[in-house]
Amino acid sequence: MxxxxxxxxxxxxxxxxxxxxxxxxxxxxxxxxxxxxxxxxxxxxxxxxxxxxxxxxxxxxxxxxxxxxxxxxxxxxxxxxxxxxxxxxxxxxxxxxxxxxxxxxxxxxxxxxxxxxxxxxxxxxxxxxxxxxxxxxxxxxxxxxxxxxxxxxxxxxxxxxxxxxxxxxxxxxxxxxxxxxxxxxxxxxxxxxxxxSGVGLALALHNLKRISDAVRAVALLTSRMAELLGANPQAYSEGIASARGQVGQAAVAGWIREGLTPGAVRDPSRPLQEPYSLRCASQVLGAVADQLAAAECILLREAGGTTDNPVSHDGEILHGGNFHAMPVGLASDQMGLCLQQVAFLADRQLSLLCASETNGGLPPMLTPIPGAGSGLAGVQISATSFVSRIRQLVTPSSLTALPCNNGNQDHVPVALNGANSVAQAVDLAWLVVGSLGVGLAQLAAILGRREETGVWARVAELSPPLDRDRPLAAEVRAVRDVLAEEAAARAGEWRLPDLS
Incomplete structure (x- = not known):
């Protein structure tokens, strides 16, 4: 080092x-x-x-x-x-x-x-x-x-x-x-x-990595969903991103385009404009990517600094407050709010898959035997529960500060409290990602996609077609792990935007 x-x-x-x-x-x-x-x-x-x-x-x-x-x-x-x-x-x-x-x-x-x-x-x-x-x-x-x-x-x-x-x-x-x-x-x-500030900082850095990978995973899933449904690819075009000028949106739109068939066009059966969870995915995930990039800069500066008291500098002993972990606290709070957006988007995409009105007239809950079977109903409800719990956990900890220490610590950042809560929320968000992955495996199966390669072949193997209802909790976790591995592997190329 x-x-x-x-x-x-x-x-x-x-x-x-x-x-x-x-x-x-x-x-x-x-x-x-x-x-x-x-x-x-x-x-x-x-x-x-x-x-x-x-x-x-x-x-x-x-x-x-x-x-x-x-x-x-x-x-x-x-x-x-x-x-x-x-x-x-x-x-x-x-x-x-x-x-x-x-x-x-x-x-x-x-x-x-x-x-x-x-x-x-x-x-x-x-x-x-x-x-x-x-x-x-x-x-x-x-x-x-x-x-x-x-x-x-x-x-x-x-x-x-x-x-x-x-x-x-x-x-x-x-x-x-x-x-x-x-x-x-x-x-x-x-x-x-x-x-x-090293404890909250260390955990925040871990959270940042896992949240960044979740953004990559949901971009990957968005691309898969748009490809399978035949959604209008214009939503992810370079022109759309260029017209707005947000670097995060441009980066994520590029990630999504990588999974689309070159020269893809909208399936005539699909609407000109998809619901926002699909059409605006690059805008949402791009905004998150921008915020995570800003948090990364702040946290890396903190990791490269001195955060104790007093400090010596140019021959002086200076008494101050570099130990106050507000940079870490606010970064953690913002990362938590960003995480909620990623999980919310994935949950809404799963909901889109489960409704016949938006999945292209396929059976509700993507079960081949509606009524006798319930397909993804349980998975979708659990995903919504996870998002609700995430929202409770990522309420900004900086809003919960209390003075203590006989008034000496009359302003506190409670940064580690925030990082702890975000860490719990990250675990739940990845379960939402895994749930969407299972949903897309079932969409591919019901559409007759059999010759899959790469990550999608692995997902299909972990979540085979639903010929009848079965417990899906283990499949959600297994697909989550595969998607996390794939997202981490792409991190070198799919980097957070440079905001400089």
């Missing part, structure tokens, strides 16, 4: 157990200069938050004379996070983001201490981090304190399980297996670690 800020794919590669973090001579020089600035400041008798003074509203009181006791007290009193743990992959990214933030040379941490953290990360130590219990205002304090406690041998860690995946063990056991001593946190290093 280089010292420079990177793209989303490179950042997410930090979740790979084989990834490594290094440093350059310039990195070490910056960090030493920062630590020297702090030492000079303290030698001159200047006050420093968390080092000579207490934490939060207790800044009015002197800190412990022991830097170790002050650091231990910080991570101990913040050890109040609860809830399900973040995945091992997200937790590994959280740890990496804190290390990279310190490497920028604004955190005034001891270089030897920092190298110890890098060594632990490079050797695969991954703390178990509960996902609930922070307002993300002074950073994601409680989850990051859980990570710090894990590093100190007072929590749990993820280790690789036989046969793949991860399992949870006592962190003291994981450290012993690596033959390393638990981390001993001093005041400055502890504060630099827990003051930061």
């Amino acid at each position: 280089s010292s420079k800020s990177s793209g989303l794919d490179e950042i997410l590669r930090l979740t790979d157990p084989e990834a490594r973090i290094g440093w350059t001579a310039d990195d070490l020089a910056r960090m030493r200069e920062s630590a020297t600035t702090m030492a000079k400041h303290l030698a001159e008798g200047e006050e420093v938050y968390g080092v000579t003074r207490g934490f939060g509203p207790l800044v009015a009181f002197p800190a412990s004379e022991s830097a170790g006791a002050q650091g231990e007290g910080l991570i101990s009193h913040l050890g109040s996070a609860q809830g399900e743990p973040l995945s091992a992959e997200v937790s590994r990214l959280v740890f990496a983001l804190r290390i990279l933030s310190m490497r920028r040379g604004h955190s005034a941490v001891d270089v030897g201490f920092w190298k110890g953290l890098v060594d632990l990360w490079n050797r695969g130590f991954t703390p178990v981090i509960p996902c609930e219990g922070t307002v993300s205002a002074s950073g994601d304090l409680q989850p990051l304190a859980s990570a710090a406690l894990s590093l100190a041998g007072q929590g749990e860690a993820w280790v690789r399980a036989e046969g793949g995946g991860f399992r949870r063990v006592d962190s003291a056991e994981a450290l012993a297996d690596l033959d390393v001593e638990p981390v001993r946190w001093t005041a400055r290093e502890a504060l630099a670690f827990v003051n930061g």
Whole structure:
């Protein structure tokens, strides 16, 4: 991992157990200069938050004379996070983001201490981090304190399980297996670690990738649907997109055109203008793509910055609020609203398939035996339920903020709350995508399409023709997984728009 800020794919590669973090001579020089600035400041008798003074509203009181006791007290009193743990992959990214933030040379941490953290990360130590219990205002304090406690041998860690995946063990056991001593946190290093937006940021970056792939998947499904129904391809023409000038719309329209037969024309049985869920798919998904591209820029800047307090800069120790995770919070909120649009569009396309009035006069619910069979009725109702639940989950978390901490944290972004909710909503949105995929498999079958290739052959195999009703939940999940794999494979070519 280089010292420079990177793209989303490179950042997410930090979740790979084989990834490594290094440093350059310039990195070490910056960090030493920062630590020297702090030492000079303290030698001159200047006050420093968390080092000579207490934490939060207790800044009015002197800190412990022991830097170790002050650091231990910080991570101990913040050890109040609860809830399900973040995945091992997200937790590994959280740890990496804190290390990279310190490497920028604004955190005034001891270089030897920092190298110890890098060594632990490079050797695969991954703390178990509960996902609930922070307002993300002074950073994601409680989850990051859980990570710090894990590093100190007072929590749990993820280790690789036989046969793949991860399992949870006592962190003291994981450290012993690596033959390393638990981390001993001093005041400055502890504060630099827990003051930061890294938890909500790591989860938001994961959400961004999955939502972007959902846009690609629904564009792919839109193309398939338009092709099977013989819908008017003019809706996705270059001319339509060029006339408006929105880059996201132009990109998505191009993705949709890739799946259409060259020279395709409207089937005479289809209307000149399809319902909006089909006709306006490039406008909807394109608008989402634009918003996701903007969120990507904001989140990558955050990943390349320093988000603790105080910071050292040009020989000064500056007290401020870089830990306030509003950039992450607003990006997560917007991503959630975008996700709802993707799921809503897919649900409406599925509804279009299920109604004889809009599916070209085919049987309702695409069952070959209407009345004796109900076809996609259950799947369609579940998809609508998923969209309703998504809307509950993506209500902007920034609208739910409450002051706390004796008035010290009187404005809070609750960014991790938002990222947690969006992560749940992403799971549901992919079920809507899988539901639409099953619907299109049944449309292809009822139209007599047998010689399929590529992804559509795989989908057809997973969801064979409905000669009678059967449970479809497993098929929805299987088709979802195939579409997610296909969308991820296309990400290199089907990139989010460049808004610069």
